[in-house]
Amino acid sequence: xxxxxxxxxxxxxxxxxxxxxxxxxxxxxxxxxxxxxxxxxxxxxxxxxxxxxxxxxxxxxxxxxxxxxxxxxxxxxxxxxxxxxxxxxxxxxxxxxxxxxxxxxxxxxxxxxxxxxxxxxxxxxxxxxxxxxxxxxxxxxxxxxxxxxxxxxxxxxxxxxxxxxxxxxxxxxxxxxxxxxxxxxxxxxxxxxxxxxxxxxxxxxxxxxxxxxxxxxxxxxxxxxxxxxxxxxxxxxxxxxxxxxxxxxxxxxxxxxxxxxxxxxxxxxxxxxxxxxxxxxxxxxxxxxxxxxxxxxxxxxxxxxxxxxxxxxxxxxxxxxxxxxxxxxxxxxxxxxxxxxxxxxxxxxxxxxxxxxxxxxxxxxxxxxxxxxxxxxxxxxxxxxxxxxxxxxxxxxxxxxxxxxxx
Amino acid sequence: xxxxxxxxxxxxxxxxxxxxxxxxxxxxxxxxxxxxxxxxxxxxxxxxxxxxxxxxxxxxxxxxx
Numbered sequence: 001x002x003x004x005x006x007x008x009x010x011x012x013x014x015x016x017x018x019x020x021x022x023x024x025x026x027x028x029x030x031x032x033x034x035x036x037x038x039x040x041x042x043x044x045x046x047x048x049x050x051x052x053x054x055x056x057x058x059x060x061x062x063x064x065x066x067x068x069x070x071x072x073x074x075x076x077x078x079x080x081x082x083x084x085x086x087x088x089x090x091x092x093x094x095x096x097x098x099x100x101x102x103x104x105x106x107x108x109x110x111x112x113x114x115x116x117x118x119x120x121x122x123x124x125x126x127x128x129x130x131x132x133x134x135x136x137x138x139x140x141x142x143x144x145x146x147x148x149x150x151x152x153x154x155x156x157x158x159x160x161x162x163x164x165x166x167x168x169x170x171x172x173x174x175x176x177x178x179x180x181x182x183x184x185x186x187x188x189x190x191x192x193x194x195x196x197x198x199x200x201x202x203x204x205x206x207x208x209x210x211x212x213x214x215x216x217x218x219x220x221x222x223x224x225x226x227x228x229x230x231x232x233x234x235x236x237x238x239x240x241x242x243x244x245x246x247x248x249x250x251x252x253x254x255x256x257x258x259x260x261x262x263x264x265x266x267x268x269x270x271x272x273x274x275x276x277x278x279x280x281x282x283x284x285x286x287x288x289x290x291x292x293x294x295x296x297x298x299x300x301x302x303x304x305x306x307x308x309x310x311x312x313x314x315x316x317x318x319x320x321x322x323x324x325x326x327x328x329x330x331x332x333x334x335x336x337x338x339x340x341x342x343x344x345x346x347x348x349x350x351x352x353x354x355x356x357x358x359x360x361x362x363x364x365x366x367x368x369x370x371x372x373x374x375x376x377x378x379x380x381x382x383x384x385x386x387x388x389x390x391x392x393x394x395x396x397x398x399x400x401x402x403x404x405x406x407x
Numbered sequence: 408x409x410x411x412x413x414x415x416x417x418x419x420x421x422x423x424x425x426x427x428x429x430x431x432x433x434x435x436x437x438x439x440x441x442x443x444x445x446x447x448x449x450x451x452x453x454x455x456x457x458x459x460x461x462x463x464x465x466x467x468x469x470x471x472x
Contacts, residue, residue, distance in 0.1 A: 097411070100413060100415070101411075101414070101443050101444070103415065104413055104414030104415035104416075104442070104443055105414045105415075105442075105443065106415075107414075107415040108414050108415055108417065108438075108442075109417075109418050109419065109438075110436065110438070337464050338463075338464055338465070338466055342466075344466050345466070345469070346469065348413070348416060348465075348466050350415045350416075351415075352415075352416065352465070353415070353418070
């Protein structure tokens with residue numbers, strides 16, 4: 001639905017591509033242009049897909065799971081034939097709802113709060129690896145590792161001696177050179193499969209792995225297969241890793257480049273929760289996720305045919321000025337009623353409270369241990385996109401060296 | 408009409424009960440009292456149920472038709 005030619009090198013309205021270098025380079029401008037001028041753009045990639053960008057349209061599509069299926073075509077273009085699914089992301093109700101209902105209590109605020117001290121310990125262990133040097137790459141040395149350490153260490157109880165190995169494999173799968181990523185996922189998949197089989201032989205521990213192993217009924221009324229249980233574990237891991245990495249790195253970038261906000265946050269911890277919510281909006285890591293139209297319909301006046309693939313852009317919805325005035329500015333006092341970064345409807349992020357808590361703990365530890373952090377002179381943060389996610393690949397920081405606290 | 412409160416999302420804002428206390432109630436900690444199972448809504452309270460769900464900052468309440 002092209003109304004005006006967009007600015008820049010590429011026609012992002014009729015030839016959009018999540019993986020194009022032009023999108024990565026002109027990211028903020030393109031999101032703004034989509035919301036303002038072309039609420040349903042089109043891409044020629046992978047047989048073609050629509051891009052829905054306005055807050056209200058994204059919300060309406062995400063809530064209407066009967067019209068816009070997560071299961072029929074998967075979470076990104078070209079997924080329809082994939083063998084390894086991500087569950088529950090690539091499921092529709094009622095099977096998806098059954099998983100949600102049993103997993104939910106373990107990710108509720110009250111349940112997550114008990115993990116805070118463990119998350120703080122993991123954060124301090126990571127900071128200890130570079131605090132004496134006075135400089136770090138905050139992505140490679142911290143942000144890429146805290147979420148994995150929280151998943152494997154805090155939630156699965158993997159002993160410290162094994163943590164580094166599985167975390168390194170996860171990092172290789174998520175961020176390493178492309179050719180090494182399948183091997184990384186093989187290691188992670190085998191680890192999780194072995195872990196589930198081992199837990200099957202043990203008494204229940206009262207954690208979410210118990211309910212994954214207990215399973216639910218699938219669409220056919222049969223017990224969920226072991227493969228499906230594996231998909232659940234991989235989704236819970238993958239959904240929380242790259243996303244939270246971007247949030248934590250973005251937060252450090254903001255502190256390093258906005259001394260006024262940093263000073264306010266140091267002086268008044270009661271501002272932290274609101275600031276974290278705003279940083280989640282601004283550093284919305286999931287650019288977009290897919291749906292498949294199950295019938296002829298329309299979105300914002302654009303006819304959509306049965307079988308069409310749509311990408312709902314949560315990152316664009318986070319920059320919709322009709323909901324978030326001056327959306328490209330980080331305003332730590334901004335009141336956010338509903339954060340579109342976590343999606344809407346049945347698939348709204350199950351780990352939102354884990355992400356918020358990792359954000360709160362990281363903010364606290366950065367202000368306490370690296371209070372004068374700045375960008376390393378002569379460096380700039382390196383951003384990238386990988387289909388559905390926005391990433392920070394490198395963030396070089398300098399600060400006054402300090403002592404280790406955990407070793 | 409039925410509704411379902413998602414346990415992972417309810418954060419205890421209390422906005423549902425503030426908007427529609429004839430449908431939603433809170434537990435001692437301020438969370439929705441009936442998380443994780445579907446609840447039938449009588450026809451005369453359907454409008455209030457939708458308003459309470461819309462008020463939730465965490466989109467924790469799903470209306471099921």
